[in-house]
Amino acid sequence: MRSQINPHFLFNSLNVIFALALEKKENTTKAIVQLSDILRYVIYDSNTEKVSLKNEIILLKNYFEFQKFRHQNSDQIKFMYNIANDDFLIYPMLLLPLVENSFKHGVKGDIENTFINLNITQDDDKFHFLIENNYTENGSDEDKEYSGLGIENIENNLKIVYPKSHFFEITKTETKFMVSLKLFANEN
Template identity: 35%
Template sequence: MKLKWLKNTSYSIPTKYHILFWFSYFTFNVIRWGSYFDDYWYSLKSNFVEFPLHILLVYFNIYFLIPKYILKKKYYTYIIVLILVLFIAYFLRTELNYLLVTKNIWPEAETTQQAFTFNHIIAVILGEIYVIALATAIKLTVDWVYERKRVQDLKKIQLQTELNFLRSQIQPHFFFNTLNNLYALTLEKSTIAPSVVLKLSEIMQYVLYDAKGDTISLFTAINYIQNYLDLERLRYGNNIQASTDIIGNIDEIEVPPILFLPFIENCFKHGAKNNDNIEVAISFENIENKWLIFKVENTYKKLDKLNEANTKHGIGLQNVKRRLELLFPNNFDLKITVLDQKYCVFLKIPIQ
C-alpha cells in the first residue's frame, strides 16, 4: 500500500523513465570515477553503495519535503529537515563504504583523510545536494511543462465550450425567427406555407448534421445562405432583390459554421415591412488566399423606438462578435455602418 505522503499530485512520470534516468546516471558515474581512479571495480562497488541513498534522498525530497514544506511556505523547517536528513545520509554512506568497499573513505583527496571530519562531511553533503538538485530540477521542469500544457488544454476546452454554446444559441435563434414567419403565413392561410416548411426542413438538416464540425466549406455556407434567401423570398415574394457575388477561388476555403447567417437575417430585420422592397447585395472575396472579405449591403429603414430596442437586444450580432473574438483574437476586422439608407457590413477574417 502506497504511503499517503508519497502521493504526488503533479504529473506522474512513467516508471520506465525513472529507471532510464537512474541507470544512465549510474552508468555515467561508474565510468567517470572508474576512469578517474583507473579502477572500475572500485567505482562499481562504491556506486552500488551510494546510489540507493541518492535515490531515497531524491524521492524523499520531491514527494515529501517539497509538498509538505516548500509548497506550504515553511522554508526554514524545510532547510532544517533537509540538513538533518543529509547528515543521516552522510553517516550511512560513510559507514557502508567503510564496511563494504574500502577503508580509504575519501580516495580522491590529495592526502589521507579521516571520516567525520569537517572537510569530509562538507564534501559528501555537497555531493548529495548536487544529486538532489539535479533530479529535483528535472522533475520540476517536467511538472512546469505539464502544467503549462494542462492550462493551455484547459483554455482550449473552455474556448470550445463557449464556442459550442454560442453556436447552439444561433440555431434556436434562427429557427425561432423562421417559425414566427411561418406562423404569420399560416394565419394568412398562405399557399406558400408548405413550401416554407419544406425549405425549413432542408436548413434544419444542415444545422443538425452538416454544421457539427469546427469548420465547413465556404461553398456550403453560401448554399445555406441561398436557402435562407429562398425562405425569405417565399415570405416576401417579388419584393426581394438579392444578389451574391464570389470573387476569387473559394474551393478550398473553410469557415466556421453559421458565421454569416446572422448578418443576412439582419438585412430583413432592418430592411422593410412586408409591402416594401428589400435589396440585398452579398459578396465574398478571396484576397491572395490569406484573407476572406465578406460584405453585405441592404436597404435600411429606421425602426420605431420600440422595435429598435428589441433589435439591439437580439442575440444574433452579439453572438457573432463574441465568436469572432474567440476564433480570431485580434485578427479580424468587422465594421457595421449605415450610409445613404444602406445598412453595410464589412467582415475580414483570415482564411483557414
C-alpha cells in the same frame, strides 16, 4: 457562437408555408424543402469546429431563396459570390445571423426602397463578406430594446474564434446599413 436560428424566423417560415399551402401555390413543396435543408444544416451539419465555405454558401442560397417567398419585391434581393476555393474553412453559422439580421431589419423599413445585397469573395487565404440593406430609424420599441445584441455577440465571438485575424465593420447612414467581415485564414 453556434447560435440557433432566430425563433421568429421559424414561426414566420411556417406561416409562409401555411399561406402558400392555402393558396395552393406550386412553390409550397420547394419552400418546405428549402426550410428543411436550412434546419438540417443548422441542427446537424454545423455541429463541427469548421465547415467548408461551399456548405455555408449552400445554406445562404437556401435562406435567400426561402426569403424570396416572403417578399413581394424579390428582385431587390441579391446574392453574389466569387469563391476561389470551395474547401476554404470557416467557423459554422458565422454568416447566417448577419444575413438574418438584414432581412429582419432591412425589409421591415421603407417598403418602397427595400433592398438586400450580399457579396462574398474568397481568394487565397482571404475571405470577405459584405451585406447591405435599406435602413430607417423607424422601428418598434421591441426592436430598439434588442437592437445590437446579435451584432455584439458576433463581435465578441469573432475575437475568440478569429483573434487578430479578422476585420469587422458596421457602417450606418440614413438609408443604408452595411456590415463588412474579413477573415484572414493564414493568420489564424
